Amino acid sequence: FWILGQLWSVLLPIFFGLLLATVLWPPVRFMRRKLPNALAAILALVGLLVIFGGLIAVLAPQVTSQAGDLANRAIGGLTTLQQWLAGPPFNLGPDALGGLLDKGIAQIQSNSQEVVAIVIGSLGAIGSAIITLVLALVLCFFILKDGPRFVPWLQTWINPSGGRHFAELSDRVWTALGQYVWSQAAVAAVDGIFI
Secondary structure (H helix, E strand, O other): OHHHHHOHHHHHHHHHHHHHHHHHHHHHHHHOOOOOHHHHHHHHHHHHHHHHHHHHHHHHHHHHHOHHHHHHHHHHHHHHHHHHHHOOOOOOOHHHHHHHHHHHHHHHHHOHHHHHHHHHHHHHHHHHHHHHHHHHHHHHHHHHHHHHHHHHHHHOOOOHHHHHHHHHHHHHHHHHHHHHHHHHHHHHHHHHHHO
16 A cells, blocks of 8 residues: 555556546447547547537536625625624624634735745646646557557456456456446436436
């Protein structure tokens, strides 16, 4: 686990790429009957990105249309919180709450360098997430394009009995992962439709 923790930034795109490949493998396998392997893999990835972009395009207007209602509820929640703090057992009146707010703002201003460091760290995390996603998509492309040739190639580097065991193990892991992902997708679809 310590080694996995040290290599997590390398292993995460590989795991994510494998997960995407298990989702995209059935349509790619179907398209490979008529199209070259690389074209089938590219079409599957582009289709995934189009579906994901379409979902965002459909959901974004609904979220933005409810932003005003959400802001009103947040203001109502803050008012309720302020009334609760003003009553027993806290008995914090408007002056005490204003003083606490002023003290918090002064604390943030005095620690502005730490706040800037946190913001820059957050930008670094966002950049890392984007790089991980792009790398996972690239790895997914190569897994979809050349995946069936990987195990036979690896068997040439392993002794014959170990190669057979590795082939059987990798086939079972791939099948189990694919069935798990598709069953979770089916459960999510049923929940989404009926809820």
